[in-house]
Amino acid sequence: MPVSEAPLSAPLNVGFDYTRSTGPVLGRFVEALRERRIEGVRGSDGRVHVPPPEYDPATAEPLTEFVPVAAEGEVVSWSWCAAPLDGQPLSRPFAWVLVKLDGADTSLLHALDAGSPENVHTGQRVRVRWADETVGHIRDIAYFLPVDAADTTPTEDPPPVAKREEGAPVSVIITPVHLRYQHSASPEESRYLRGLAEGRLLGQRCPACGKVYIPPRGACPVDGVPTTDEVELPDTGIVTTFCIVNVPFLGQRLKPPYVAAYILLDGADIAFLHLVLGCAAEEVRMGMRVRAAWKPREEWWTSLENISHFEPTGEPDAAYETFAHHL
Amino acid sequence: MPEVAVAGFAQAPNVRETAGTTNGVEMLVPILAEVFAATGLSKQDIGFWCSGSSDYLAGRAFSFIAAVDAIGAFPPIHESHVEMDAAWALYEAWLKIRTGEVDTALVYGFGKASAGQLRRVLALQLDPYVLAPLWPDSLSLAGLQARLGLEAGLWSEKDLAEVAARARADATDNPAAQLSGRVDVAELLDTPYVADPLRTHDIAPVTDGAAVLVLASAERARDLVDRPAILTGVEHRVDSPVLGARDLTRSPSTEAAARALDLDGVELAELHAPFTHQELILRRALGLNGDVRISPSGGALTGNPMFSAGLARIGEAAARIHRGEAGKTLAHATSGPVLQQNLLAVLEAR
Numbered sequence: 001m002p003v004s005e006a007p008l009s010a011p012l013n014v015g016f017d018y019t020r021s022t023g024p025v026l027g028r029f030v031e032a033l034r035e036r037r038i039e040g041v042r043g044s045d046g047r048v049h050v051p052p053p054e055y056d057p058a059t060a061e062p063l064t065e066f067v068p069v070a071a072e073g074e075v076v077s078w079s080w081c082a083a084p085l086d087g088q089p090l091s092r093p094f095a096w097v098l099v100k101l102d103g104a105d106t107s108l109l110h111a112l113d114a115g116s117p118e119n120v121h122t123g124q125r126v127r128v129r130w131a132d133e134t135v136g137h138i139r140d141i142a143y144f145l146p147v148d149a150a151d152t153t154p155t156e157d158p159p160p161v162a163k164r165e166e167g168a169p170v171s172v173i174i175t176p177v178h179l180r181y182q183h184s185a186s187p188e189e190s191r192y193l194r195g196l197a198e199g200r201l202l203g204q205r206c207p208a209c210g211k212v213y214i215p216p217r218g219a220c221p222v223d224g225v226p227t228t229d230e231v232e233l234p235d236t237g238i239v240t241t242f243c244i245v246n247v248p249f250l251g252q253r254l255k256p257p258y259v260a261a262y263i264l265l266d267g268a269d270i271a272f273l274h275l276v277l278g279c280a281a282e283e284v285r286m287g288m289r290v291r292a293a294w295k296p297r298e299e300w301w302t303s304l305e306n307i308s309h310f311e312p313t314g315e316p317d318a319a320y321e322t323f324a325h326h327l
Numbered sequence: 328m329p330e331v332a333v334a335g336f337a338q339a340p341n342v343r344e345t346a347g348t349t350n351g352v353e354m355l356v357p358i359l360a361e362v363f364a365a366t367g368l369s370k371q372d373i374g375f376w377c378s379g380s381s382d383y384l385a386g387r388a389f390s391f392i393a394a395v396d397a398i399g400a401f402p403p404i405h406e407s408h409v410e411m412d413a414a415w416a417l418y419e420a421w422l423k424i425r426t427g428e429v430d431t432a433l434v435y436g437f438g439k440a441s442a443g444q445l446r447r448v449l450a451l452q453l454d455p456y457v458l459a460p461l462w463p464d465s466l467s468l469a470g471l472q473a474r475l476g477l478e479a480g481l482w483s484e485k486d487l488a489e490v491a492a493r494a495r496a497d498a499t500d501n502p503a504a505q506l507s508g509r510v511d512v513a514e515l516l517d518t519p520y521v522a523d524p525l526r527t528h529d530i531a532p533v534t535d536g537a538a539v540l541v542l543a544s545a546e547r548a549r550d551l552v553d554r555p556a557i558l559t560g561v562e563h564r565v566d567s568p569v570l571g572a573r574d575l576t577r578s579p580s581t582e583a584a585a586r587a588l589d590l591d592g593v594e595l596a597e598l599h600a601p602f603t604h605q606e607l608i609l610r611r612a613l614g615l616n617g618d619v620r621i622s623p624s625g626g627a628l629t630g631n632p633m634f635s636a637g638l639a640r641i642g643e644a645a646a647r648i649h650r651g652e653a654g655k656t657l658a659h660a661t662s663g664p665v666l667q668q669n670l671l672a673v674l675e676a677r
Contacts, residue, residue, distance in 0.1 A: 007346055014386050018455065026456050049572055051457040057567035077478075077575075079470025080523035085447045087462035096467040098571055107571035109463060109471075117523050122478055138457045159460070175460045177451065181386040181443045186348045217396055218352035224370060224399030226356060 008190040008302060012183035018175045019162060025054045028066060031170045034136035038128070039066045040104050047105035051138075069103035071128040072147060076100050076107045080117040086178070089143045095120045099144060111143040113153075119146065131155045136170030188216035188227055193302035195232075199294065203268055205229040211269040235292035235307070237265035238318045240326055244281045257281045263290060263310055264326055271326060274304070278311030287317040331424045332548035332555035333674065335368075335541035336642030336649075337361040341505040341630025344441040345535045349385035350393035351437030354537035359397060362433070362539050366551040370399045374429025376406040377420045379413030379436040379634045383448050394437060405429070412436060412599075413538065414637035414660030414670045420542050421561055430544040436635030437537035445533050445633070452663055454568055465664065466530060470522040472575040472665050473604040477524055481576055484524065487603040488515040491528035491628060498625025505532050505630035528628075531601035536632025538639040545677070556645035556656070556674040560588040563670035570665065581612035581659070581669040588673050595620040595647060596657040597640035601627045605666055609659060613671075619657075623647075637661060641672050648676045 022030055025041060029052050032039045041052035042065040050069055055062055076098040084091050089111035097120075098107035113129065114120045125147040134140040135158040142155040162172035185193060188204055192215045195202035204216030204227035211220065216227045242261035245254075259281050262271035276284050278293070290310040300306045337358040347353035363369060376398055380391045391408050400406065409415045413436025420432035446464040453459045476482050489512055498507035515528045522530075541551070548555035564580035567573055596619055600606035606628075610621065624643040627636045637660025644658035653676075660670045 007348075012386050020455060022456070030456075047572075049569070051569075051571075053567075053569050053572070057569055057572050076571075077471045077475045079467045079474060079525070080520065081464075081467050082520075082523075085444065085462060085464055087447075087450075088464075089461055096463060096471060098471055100571075106569065109458060109570055110461065117520075122474070138460050173456065173460075175455065177459075179383075179386055179443055179448060181349075183386065183442065184346060184348055186352065189348075218348065218350070218393075219356055219396040220399070221396045221401045222399055224356065224359060224397055226352075 005190065005194070007184050007187050008193055009182055009184040012181040013178070014181070015176065015178040017160060018177055020173055020175070022171055022173055023054060025052050025063065027169060027171055030136040030138070030140070030173060033138070033140040034134045034170060036071070036130050036134060036140075038069050038071055038101060040069050041065060042067055048103060049106045050101055050104040050108050067103065069101045071101070073099045073101035073104065073126065075112070075120065075122055075124040075126060077122060078112065078120050080120070089139070094143065097126065097144060099126055110141055113143050113145055129155065131158055133158050135159065135161045137173050186218040188218055191230065192216055196304060196306050197300055197302045199297070199300060199306065201233045201235055201265065203231045203233050205231050212267060213270050214265060214268050214272065231267065233265045233267050235265070235294075236313065237263050237268070237290060238323060239276060239284060239286060239288045239290060240264050240271045240323050241286060242276065242284050244284075259284045261310070264323060269326065274307065275309040276311065277309040285317065287320060287323065289313045289315040289317065328425045329427060329430070330545035330557055331421050331542055332545045332557045333540060333641065333645035334543045334548040334551040334555055335362040335366040336539070336646050337365070338503050338538040338635070338639050338642065339536050339632075341503050341534045341536045341632055343505060343533060343535070345439060347439065348393075349387070349439045349442050350390055351380065351439065351537050352394060352397045354437055354535070355394060355397040355435060355539070358537060358539045359435075362541050366541050368431065368541065368551065373431050373433045374405065375420055375423045375432040376404055377408065377416040377432065377434050379409045379411050379416040379638065380438055381410055381634055383451050384438045384440055384443065384633055386443060398433070411662045411668070412634050412637035412660050414641060415563070415662065417540060417542065417638060417641060418561055418563060418670065421558060424542060424544055430547045432542040433539065434542060434638060435537065435539045436638045438633035438635060439535045440533050440633045441535050449664070458570070466522040466525065468570070468665050469530070469602045469605070470525045473529070473602065474524050476576045476604055476607070479576060482604055482607050484516060485512065486607065487529050488512045490603040490606050491515060494622060494625050494628040497623050498629035501624045501629070503630065504625045505534055507625060507629055525602065529603040531627045531631035534630050534632045534636075536630065536635055538632070538635040538642055540638055540642050540645075552649055554649055554651060554676050556648035557677050558672055559675045560673040561670070562587045563668065565668045566666070568667060575665060576608065578608050578612040578666045578669060581609055581666070581671070584669060584671045585613050588671055590615070590657060590673065592655050593619055593657045593673070594653045594655055595623055595644070596659065597624060597626065597644045598622050598659045599627050599637045599640045599661045601631050601661070603628065608666065613657070613659075637670065641674075644672070644674050648674055
């Protein structure tokens with residue numbers, strides 16, 4: 001095993017605007033919020049649930065009897081949030097509260113803008129602070145305020161809204177989700193990526209079965225042991241299988257048609273995906289010999305992007321039998 | 328139907344942060360080797376594989392696929408996955424052996440909770456319409472639950488600190504634990520609130536970890552371990568996801584699961600309680616008498632590797648039987664927010 005440096009690590013930020021159909025119960029609830037009203041639903045035991053579940057929590061019967069409730073109520077429990085996180089209703093310290101609205105029998109979770117924990121207590125009377133712009137989303141309730149507090153602070157921008165006909169009820173809500181991670185490559189992957197920055201193609205061999213993997217793996221999928229012996233591979237190999245991309249899609253870098261292929265480097269036991277350019281798409285075939293076309297050295301970094309694409313060498317094709325077991 | 332036994336257990340150290348990947352391979356490879364060495368099995372002997380983990384911890388779709396390398400998935404194996412604590416993967420494996428389809432199974436769970444911001448990531452397991460868009464963090468939700476019990480007189484802040492102190496003292500015998508040692512209850516009560524009414528000691532530490540457990544039919548297990556831990560009962564239940572409609576000071580799902588089991592004669596119970604007050608809720612729900620030793624490993628408060636802490640509770644309860652330290656034990660696992668889903672397993676030496 002080569003002397004190990006710390007694995008490569010980098011921030012990984014992911015985001016997606018989750019778009020969801022609301023259905024008849026939640027649709028009516030968020031539609032009412034857009035009109036600055038709150039509606040609950042009556043459960044099979046007679047209790048009024050706010051927010052409304054679609055099915056009774058006890059009997060699983062569908063619930064359909066809507067009941068208007070007040071935008072004012074009392075705190076059932078609370079917890080102080082001294083350092084708010086991204087996406088929470090307030091960016092200044094606040095209390096999470098379970099609020100039982102007047103006319104409801106269950107409680108709603110939301111934020112209470114109270115300044116400090118000394119200003120919060122169970123049984124406290126609170127009221128809804130509506131968002132300055134309501135769109136039909138739980139965030140139309142910007143937060144709660146002590147019942148006699150003034151609305152002095154503008155509320156945040158509303159979440160994005162799905163397209164809908166003018167005057168149509170809310171049938172879809174959009175909730176943006178953004179998460180931040182610190183992603184780490186494995187020690188084996190880190191060796192490989194650092195090799196690429198030097199223009200080297202480093203694989204590793206499984207100590208049990210002798211297969212050579214590029215990129216090397218944290219564990220051999222046959223034997224379940226980490227790959228260890230380093231193997232430097234040439235930048236020549238063959239196309240094992242391929243497809244011609246004819247369909248344009250968002251973010252595409254090349255103009256179709258072009259070829260995405262599995263490239264099996266000479267001496268490797270696993271193929272990886274790359275581009276085959278430098279000939280007409282219809283000329284690419286299984287067994288075709290190819291060589292890496294490297295980008296200029298000054299553009300190299302710890303990425304397989306250092307190889308712009310593979311192109312035909314003009315050598316005779318490899319016989320099918322020589323690579324059939326790699327398909 | 329064949330009875331099922333736990334025949335082997337291993338866990339990775341419960342640490343605040345590993346340098347490894349989110350696919351868990353680095354944590355899993357050594358502990359898989361450990362259970363194979365202890366049971367004399369090899370991967371060819373395993374009839375079924377099942378794991379628990381979460382894409383949201385890794386920040387990638389289908390992240391558990393990469394972990395399959397650690398078990399050696401070629402030639403093809405019979406494998407499954409749950410997006411829950413691996414205790415629920417154990418349930419699936421237990422069923423598979425009960426049906427007679429296989430006579431061995433390997434269950435594993437893993438999670439690198441340190442890669443993201445755990446208390447925020449966990450908001451995404453909540454209702455996606457009325458809760459998750461507010462990003463309520465897991466600590467704050469537990470704080471709401473703890474206060475309900477404090478104000479109802481069910482427990483005091485001192486009771487909570489005593490739970491934490493006992494857990495850390497017990498963990499001094501557990502080399503895998505992240506937190507351990509003697510702490511003074513009065514000193515704990517002098518520390519500041521993190522999510523008022525909860526303090527640092529009330530909250531399980533963010534933990535990276537993994538666990539592996541080998542199941543076998545009772546007949547097969549006798550060849551693998553001297554004192555197999557027979558799973559004489561496994562039950563799991565779920566409570567409503569509507570937080571405001573539940574009595575958060577109780578755990579009806581745990582109570583219902585316990586009613587379906589024979590808990591008479593249980594000597595110790597490994598409880599998966601990531602917050603001090605949740606241990607008190609579980610103890611009441613299980614109706615255990617004062618002689619039953621609670622979480623002698625230190626429990627989740629001394630190391631809570633996401634998606635394997637529940638499986639590890641079953642492993643710890645089984646290991647006491649393997650070592651001849653107990654004849655009948657109980658293990659509990661939880662998944663979801665504020666004890667929403669709960670699984671119980673009774674283990675016995677026979």
